Amino acid sequence: MRELRQQAGQLLILGFEGTEATPHQRSLLRELEPGGVILFAANIVEPTQTWELLHECQSAVSTPLFRCVDLEGGMVDRLKVVLAPAPAAATVAGSGKKSLFRRHGRLIGDEVRTLGFNADFAPVFDLGFPASRSVLGTRTASEDPKKVTLYAREFLHGLRAAGVLGCGKHFPGLGEAALDTHHELPAVEKSWPRLWAEDLYPYRALKREMAFVMVAHAAYPAVTRDRTPASISRKWMAEILRKRIGYRGLVVSDDLEMGGVLAASSIEQAAVETLRAGADLFLVCHKEELVRRSYEAVVREAERDRSFARRVQEAARRVVAFKRRTRAMKATATAPSKQVVEQLRSAMLRFADEVQ
Numbered sequence: 001m002r003e004l005r006q007q008a009g010q011l012l013i014l015g016f017e018g019t020e021a022t023p024h025q026r027s028l029l030r031e032l033e034p035g036g037v038i039l040f041a042a043n044i045v046e047p048t049q050t051w052e053l054l055h056e057c058q059s060a061v062s063t064p065l066f067r068c069v070d071l072e073g074g075m076v077d078r079l080k081v082v083l084a085p086a087p088a089a090a091t092v093a094g095s096g097k098k099s100l101f102r103r104h105g106r107l108i109g110d111e112v113r114t115l116g117f118n119a120d121f122a123p124v125f126d127l128g129f130p131a132s133r134s135v136l137g138t139r140t141a142s143e144d145p146k147k148v149t150l151y152a153r154e155f156l157h158g159l160r161a162a163g164v165l166g167c168g169k170h171f172p173g174l175g176e177a178a179l180d181t182h183h184e185l186p187a188v189e190k191s192w193p194r195l196w197a198e199d200l201y202p203y204r205a206l207k208r209e210m211a212f213v214m215v216a217h218a219a220y221p222a223v224t225r226d227r228t229p230a231s232i233s234r235k236w237m238a239e240i241l242r243k244r245i246g247y248r249g250l251v252v253s254d255d256l257e258m259g260g261v262l263a264a265s266s267i268e269q270a271a272v273e274t275l276r277a278g279a280d281l282f283l284v285c286h287k288e289e290l291v292r293r294s295y296e297a298v299v300r301e302a303e304r305d306r307s308f309a310r311r312v313q314e315a316a317r318r319v320v321a322f323k324r325r326t327r328a329m330k331a332t333a334t335a336p337s338k339q340v341v342e343q344l345r346s347a348m349l350r351f352a353d354e355v356q
Helices: 002-010 023-032 047-059 089-094 098-114 130-139 145-161 192-197 201-205 234-244 267-277 288-304 306-325 338-355
Strands: 012-014 036-038 066-069 071-073 167-171 212-215 250-253 282-284
Touching: 002 012, 002 288, 002 306, 012 288, 023 047, 023 288, 047 066, 071 089, 071 098, 089 098, 089 130, 089 145, 098 145, 098 338, 145 201, 167 201, 212 234, 234 250, 234 267, 250 282, 250 306, 267 282, 267 288, 267 306, 282 288, 288 306
Parallel strands: 012 036, 012 282, 036 066, 167 212, 212 250
Antiparallel strands: none
């Protein structure tokens, strides 16, 4: 039983409220032994506090944590107040300069690594089609899959050079999704040949470049013949991403608290079904009640269903093996000095001026 609970914990990346690791939060971390934690802007007050919070989280558990953040630049930038705003992907990609694409990733990587993170859920692989422009805005590099791939490859190189794990998202693509998956479940009415040639092109081209692929809460009825979100679809994760594309890294669901998946299932069902479908990790980003409910649902289902227990064991082994062989999992040794923070801030401001 203890081993099963440890395995289930390694599949969970959790978020929480607050800006410090309270005794209650440390107790929760010790109890669940999660695979990772994720911070948002509400958790981040200033650089030293952020490093200390992540250090406290890591100190509460016995295995290395994925210490995660969403930092793409532009609309999605958790550090813009405590450091400096990073330019959006659309702005940097619009320059057409590969050297700037890589510097974008490196500067963002240097920021997050210095503050104690080791994983950045970026860059966005979604294509910037008109259908999604009101939702994704400047988060997309281009509507041309080859241009997205060029930008994303260089950005990922930059993150890697900074010692930060990168992520392609949102598989299989939200470029044609007119609804925001934070609130609703979009259905992308697009044929398989067009998805393969367009939206899936960056994943095919960069399958060896990504530590993570994040799977979207969107339905693709032309492929699955139903309205099942990709994030709980075996067709998308096990058959297409793993077998057809040949991706060998870690697969993570988008936040299971989002309306896009809760429109199709409960949080308990979503946690079980995303793992059953082929995810290695699932995100529950804010509410402790939902963190506990999803975790306990995975444990209960594994106790009930031997096949699912083997899937949990397989995913946990993959996660643990990845952590053991990956240099980025080492903790940042010291809290950032004021001088280092000022250097990071100045470098990003200069870069932002350069790409305008």
